[in-house]
Amino acid sequence: MRQSIEELMEHAQNTLLAEGVIPADAKLGGIKVERPKDKSHGDFSINTAMVLAKQARMKPRDLAQRLVDALPSGQGVVSRCEIAGPGFINFFVTPERLRGVVADVLQRGGSYGQGNVGAGQKVLVEFVSANPTGPMHVGHGRGAVTGDVLARILECAGYAVQREYYLNDAGVQVQVLGRSVMLRYRQLFGDAVEVAEGCYPGDYVVDIARALKEKDQDKWLEVARAEPDEYPREMLEFAMQQVLTWIKADLARLNIRFDHWFSEFSLHSEGRIEHALEVLSQKGCLYEGVLEPPKGKKSEAWASRPQLLFKATDFGDEVDRALRKSDGSYTYFAADVAYHLNKAERGFERLVNIWGADHGGYVRRVQAALGALTGKQNLLDVVLIQMVNLTRGGEPVKMSKRAGTFVTLEEVVEATSSDAVRFWFLSRGSGAQLDFDLDLAVAKNNDNPVYYVQYAHARICSIWDKAQHEGVALQAQGWSGVDLSPLGEGAEWDLIRKLDLFPDVVEGAAVHQEPHRIPYYLLDLAAAFHTFYNSHRIMDVDAGTRDARLVLILAVKQVIANGLELLGVQQPRSM
Structure with a gap:
């Protein structure tokens, strides 16, 4: 309306x-x-x-x-x-136009809520991008769900969306994985070596080493003993593929897919970093210089060496940023610059990144680099994800033995369900820390938000099943001939107005990149339905009122289903 x-x-x-x-x-x-x-x-x-x-x-x-x-x-x-x-x-x-909302919902069915605010704009949503160095934890999971649902919402709002996972397969963390696996590999052959400080402690590293031994026997043993801090790239690729298999399995449990898997290593091997620096150089955005010590760091403890710097301050950043160190190696930022230039060169008109909140200080420098490279402002939006605190009965959940330092996403999904994890991870805005109670997430009561919404859907299905059992001639497909004029009480108007709100909620969630607006809305709609159900008879009234109310709740069921579909949550017919 x-x-x-x-x-x-x-x-x-x-x-x-x-x-x-x-x-x-x-x-x-x-x-x-x-x-x-x-x-x-x-x-x-x-x-x-x-x-x-x-x-x-x-x-x-x-x-x-x-x-x-x-x-x-x-x-x-x-x-x-x-x-x-x-x-x-x-x-x-007018009352007639309000009642027309019910007909509009049912005529459009699964497409109700879809819009065209995006006008076909090409958007790349990059999310998860967890290092291939260990199992996914709940923080990764929250980012995964946020990115997936935001992509669904953007598509619903008329954007042309692609989903991408940036595989950090060339940084310091994968080097640590290589050393960790090598040590465990040697232990499997009886070498009395300790896991060095800074290496990954989880049992999953032993699993990788055991798989490596089974595959290659003692092929790498001589190298491992001769150069304890070195490892062949082939061995590292095997280790990362083992981890990536686990990551993909975790994503599959949550029904999350990607269109592209982009390798950081390819930025180095295909000369894309050099290309990005050449573009910046041609635009006069680079110079050789020395950076001042960071705030709070004493100047005598700061090694002042000439580096290749990007004029980030010309594009809104606080300080200029190093791209190439004095020893000739590239900074991590250089790879990020090259990656985001590649995104723009692939023709995407809008970039959305889902990052952990600990990357908040990194946003402005990447936006500055993109502005310098493309001449476009506001090309990149970043959604920052805060931590998840896991509890069970109000008590913090202990860390996982398999991961060594954290609870894995796999363990959380197995302890609850994909539906619970997806809904709960969006039960607060991404910028707020989230308390996730594992017991409450599986509770079958109104305190569990996903149960509360799904139960509204199932209850409506049950009412319709009862109507059919009692011989009501009305069919879900034959609602169009029903007179809706009996609808006119306050609770009925409340339901209709909430149904009318759904397209606006979807559009707002897309424009402001706030996927949590969908579960918030669904909870409000479910509450309005439960209130209506508890205060109004549906079956034991005159036939005209009965049929009008059956059609009204059918529209409510449709919108709940559409909202849950956006969240990637099932719409049960019974519970």
Whole structure:
């Protein structure tokens, strides 16, 4: 309905523009259609008169009246308008148009909520990107779910979305994995070597070493003994593939897929870092220089050596950034610069990264580099993910023996379910820390949010099954002939207005990159349904009211199903 209100107001504006009341060069920015929280203020409120009053040289309330008078008659959408406060125009929608929301939901079915705010814009969502050095933990899982659901929402809002996993297979962490596996490999042959400080302690490293021994026997033993801190790339590739197999299995448990797996190592092997630096050089964005010590670091403890620096401060960053060290090796930032240039060169018009909150200080420098490379501002958006605190009955969950230092994502999914993990990980905004109680996540009561929403869906299915069993002739496919005029009580209007809100929620979640808006909405819709169910009879009423209410809750079921589908959560028919 919001679009209908916008179209009506646009008609009124154009009428006043033609009459010269509103100047032809009027700036229309800042006009908003909102849904008042107070029902006495109508279904929608718009601030057009306050935005344009000064430009029209009129008092806001006087201009508001002119706009109301210019609304087309016989439009069947608005029953009345009221001018409120300093000049808001409040719209009250006709009962017929409100009931039409139910028909709209059922006509569109699974496509209800889809929009075109994205207009086909090509978007690359990069998420998870966990180092291939060990099992995924719950923090990775929250990022995985956030990225996957955001990608689904963006697609629903009309964006052309691709999903990508950046494989960090060339950094310091994979070197640590190589050394860790080599030590465990030697231990399997009886060498009395200790796991060095800084190596990965988890049992999974032993699993990799055991698989390596089974595959290659003692092929690497001589090398491992001769050069304890070295390892062949072939051996490291094997270790990373073992870990990657686990990562892909974890993602499959959560029904998460990727279109691309991009290797950091390829940036080095294919000369993409040199290419990115050449582009920056041609744009005059590089120089040889010495960086000042970071804040809080004493100058005598800071090695001041000439490095190749990027003029990041020219593009909004706090300090210039090193790309190539004095020894000729590239910084990690150099690889990131090359990677993001590659994204832009592949034709993506918008980039979205899902990063852990500990990377927050890294955002501005990457955005600065992209701005320098492409000449485009605001090309990259970054969603930061805060920590997950696991509890069971209010007590912190101890770390995993297999991982050594953390609880694995696999363990959490097995202790709960994919549905629980996906819903719970979005039960708070990504910028807030999340407490995930493993016991509550499997509880079959209203305190468990995923159960609460799924139960609303299952309850509606049960009501319809009962109706069929009792001989009600109405079929889910034959709702279009049902008279909806019996709908008119407060709880029914509340449900209908919430159904109408769903497309706006999806659009807002896409535009603001806030996927948690979907579970928040579903909880509100489920609460409205449960309230309606507990206070209204559906079956034991006259046939006209019964059929109208059956169609209404069928629409509620459809929207719950559409929302759960966006979350990648099942829509059970029974519970």
